[in-house]
Amino acid sequence: MRVLGMISGTSHDGIDHAVVDFTVRDGVLHGEVGGTGSTPYPEALRGRLMRALPPAALTFAEACELDTLIGQAFAEVAAAAEAAGGVDLICSHGQTVYHWVDEGRVLGTLQIGQPAWIAERTGVPVVADVRARDVVAGGQGAPLVSLMDVMLLAGLPGRPAGLNLGGIANLTVLRPPGSDAPLAYDSGPANALIDAAVVRATGGRDRYDADGRLAAAGRVDPALLLELLAEPYYRLPAPKSTGKELFHAGYLQRMLAGRAELSDADLAATLTALTAETVAAEVRRYEVDTVVAAGGGCANPTLMAMLADRLDGVRLTTTDEFGVDTDTKEAVAFALIGWHTAYGLPATVPSCTGATGARTLGAIVPGAGPLRLPEPLAVAPTTLRLTTAGAAR
Structure with missing residues (x-):
């Protein structure tokens, strides 16, 4: 399964992406990392985003517009990556704009970048909103990597x-x-x-x-x-x-x-x-x-x-x-999370996030056709091996 992972991190400067072709062999998950890159946000959009971040106040109108504009920016990146080689699934982390922590406990987390724009533009199913389920299960929602x-x-x-x-x-x-x-x-x-x-x-x-x-x-x-x-x-x-x-x-x-x-x-x-x-x-x-x-x-x-x-x-x-470039790790990590979701596998480590148990993450936005997921795996692989496309194995 070829999965496109995308994220804009806490530097808020642009969108990192990586296409990873995953296969399971002898109980080990192998990922061949193909097209990768980083696309800066348009200057005007980044400026709006930075002005909206805490501790600034934010209106619902601005939140809606940023959710749309960032979703469209992610869709542009996804469309270019998909056109370069085709993907079966996209996992979009989106852009974190608020992480609600009260006395050490995470009560909520908000990532924007409406995934429907990605699904509509590419016709590919999109896994999104990947942090919320871990938070609801009592976890920090981080670090999912x-x-x-x-x-x-x-x-x-x-x-x-x-x-x-x-x-x-x-x-x-x-x-x-x-x-x-x-x-x-x-x-x-x-x-x-x-x-x-x-x-x-x-x-x-x-x-x-x-x-x-x-x-x-x-x-x-x-x-x-x-x-x-x-x-x-x-x-x-x-x-x-x-x-x-x-x-x-x-x-x-x-x-x-x-x-x-x-x-x-x-x-x-x-x-x-x-x-x-x-x-x-x-x-x-x-x-x-x-x-x-x-x-x-x-x-x-x-x-x-x-x-x-x-x-x-x-x-x-x-x-x-x-086997993974330092600038690409997080995008590969979200491709990995998307793969787990597609196969019905938990993508969290409870001792790492503090959740009460491991959870399958995200919500899936269907692509252009009927949503067809692979048969769930009975046992999750515990080891990952990465190579770069074209490199000797």
Whole structure:
């Protein structure tokens, strides 16, 4: 089954997609990763989206329009990917705009990007709204990528962990001390506050610290770093999840009160150190010996160097070693979730999200013809092997 996975993450900059051809052989799920890419949002649409995000107030009218416009943007990407080779199913995560957390418990989560636009444009069935079922089952609705981490890293010895460095950083620890059940959670910001600092420094001309150059030119401010590390979120027990509802530009502005003398480069260096320190603290907490990283943060050499400096004795690598580009991991993960849904299989790991049990995820929007799903599988594969289309197996 060829599945197109699509997502726009917490950086809110565009739509990542990946087509994965899944087959089960000898109890192992094999995925051949074909067409992949990232499509930026149109500038006007991204601007509207950013202005609508928390802590801004939002009208139903604006919510409706953004749901439609983002759905249409996803449909454009899906149509191009489908035309390039044909797909049997699409799984669209959409765009998270709010994650409702109250005293550590997730009460709701909202992703927009109306999937009917995708189904209408492509004629292909679409799995969407994939987080809600886990939330209703008592889970955090995140990080759903933990399913892929658990399957992809299953063969590694010791205590490996998957790390995603998007707007928010999340970890999946396969064998935490004293337990055979994997653990996953958002550790804190990855790029969210760094991006906010770059936008602040450049008046919006730049949106991220390209190649970590701004942070590399600065020095970490120890007092500010200590104050940032006092954030109560870091002390909450896992599983837990967060987003730009907490770590947004307003949060950064409050932390900078009384620090007018701090240079832009020093601020970027301090925020980059915050990400490295909070991730490294969790790696040490759970005695992880191998970290397999992915996400946009992998393209920031300053961040990766700071992280490596704090992970003495820990092997730090990326998902490239396991057949998936660091920028593509999340899109592949949602293709994987879509495949599970099509076969009637749970796509959550309860110990990772905190749900009362594993759940089959999403709602399915039919395509142009009758909805025909494959026969359910009696046993879910527990191991995933990925290759790139055209690569030697």
